[in-house]
Amino acid sequence: MENHEEFEKRMQGLKKPTPATQHQAYLKVPILNTRKSAAIGWWLVLFPLLLLAFLGMKEIFKSDNHVVDTFFDTLTVFDRAHGGWFSPLLFFLFPLIAAGMNLLSLLNIIYDRNTNELIVTIKLRFWNLFLIGIGTSVALIIGFYAVTENMIEKSMQDMERLRHIEHLK
Amino acid sequence: MALSLKINRVDFKVFDKNDAQVFGEIYDAFYSKIFGYAFRRVGDYDIARDIAAETFLKAYLNIHHYRFEGHSVSAWLYKIATNEINLFFRNQKYRPDLFGQLSHEVISDRELLVVFDKERQDAERDMAQFEAFNEVQNQLKKLDVKYQEVISLKYFEEKSILEISAILEKPEGTVKSLLSRGLEILRKKMS
Incomplete structure (x- = not known):
């Protein structure tokens, strides 16, 4: 039976396998791109979320927030000059895209030919689910706000028109 | 520079x-x-x-x-x-x-x-x-993880005590004693 020193020597001289790593080159690009995709998801919801928070604070504390006012004034001017596509893109589409991107990263859809079944699995990952929740909420809140604003504006215009007709009578 | x-x-x-x-x-x-x-x-x-x-x-x-x-x-x-x-x-x-x-x-x-x-x-x-390596690896897996870590880093990866201490964030003395104790358990398992 080997003693401790002999065993240690045997361990030191142990021949070890060194597996090939040709696959290394294939994994490099996806690994180096992860930070970018994670960052994109955040940026798409961060900006609308920030503005939503400012608006909420303004409504709750009834304070004048010049930063938000200036921003919305600039946005209105920009939208009027460029056909009004920028605001819906920023406040509705971007958060929806962020939610969609994160949902896709959690979804796994496999078609099983033998059983003729479509197997859908959703992984539970906190940050992805968080971004889906935030993105959808931002889009819904902004969408709801836009629709109600539009309805209020329309009814105001209708009332104005009625008042004008009555005045003419 | x-x-x-x-x-x-x-x-x-x-x-x-x-x-x-x-x-x-x-x-x-x-x-x-x-x-x-x-x-x-x-x-x-x-x-x-x-x-x-x-x-x-x-x-x-x-x-x-x-x-x-x-x-x-x-x-x-x-x-x-x-x-x-x-x-x-x-x-x-x-x-x-x-x-x-x-x-x-x-x-x-x-x-x-x-x-x-x-x-x-x-x-x-x-x-x-690598028959000899396979035998060591199989027996090593039966050991407590704390022994597996030090033995594999020392004898499979040929790291120094200082390097193992940095990797595992354990004092050099602890690494040495874990190595000695782990090696003894492994020797007995393999004999």
Whole structure:
């Protein structure tokens, strides 16, 4: 039976396998791109979320927030000059895209030919689910706000028109 | 100055953490070492590959937390890999979280699947030629993880006590005593 020193020597001289790593080159690009995709998801919801928070604070504390006012004034001017596509893109589409991107990263859809079944699995990952929740909420809140604003504006215009007709009578 | 920068770049003691290209160089320099370490610990090609990929993903996403404390980035990578290996030993249903997000698009690449299959077969064939190593690896897996870590780092990866101490964040004295005790348990198991 080997003693401790002999065993240690045997361990030191142990021949070890060194597996090939040709696959290394294939994994490099996806690994180096992860930070970018994670960052994109955040940026798409961060900006609308920030503005939503400012608006909420303004409504709750009834304070004048010049930063938000200036921003919305600039946005209105920009939208009027460029056909009004920028605001819906920023406040509705971007958060929806962020939610969609994160949902896709959690979804796994496999078609099983033998059983003729479509197997859908959703992984539970906190940050992805968080971004889906935030993105959808931002889009819904902004969408709801836009629709109600539009309805209020329309009814105001209708009332104005009625008042004008009555005045003419 | 140019020489010292070059030396630093080679052993990655000082590097620009925001430069993806530098991380690419770190990946090129250490991937095979980390993959080899995981393979020699777990003895399974697919799991070793997942562990190595997860290690580099975590390293890349957390590179800002890396601080040079007398050891190159290698010790830090080994530390992350060791934690991943421990996760695997704790839960045999190990599925890397970050790499799992990437794997669907990566695995769908047919060319890469062929590479994986070839490497897996080669690794399994090669392992058969390392009978003595296989025996040690099988017995080592039966030991407590704290002994597995030090023995594999010392005799499989040929790391010094100082390096093992940095990787495991344990004092050198603790590493030495774990090594001595672990080796004795392994010797008895193998005799």
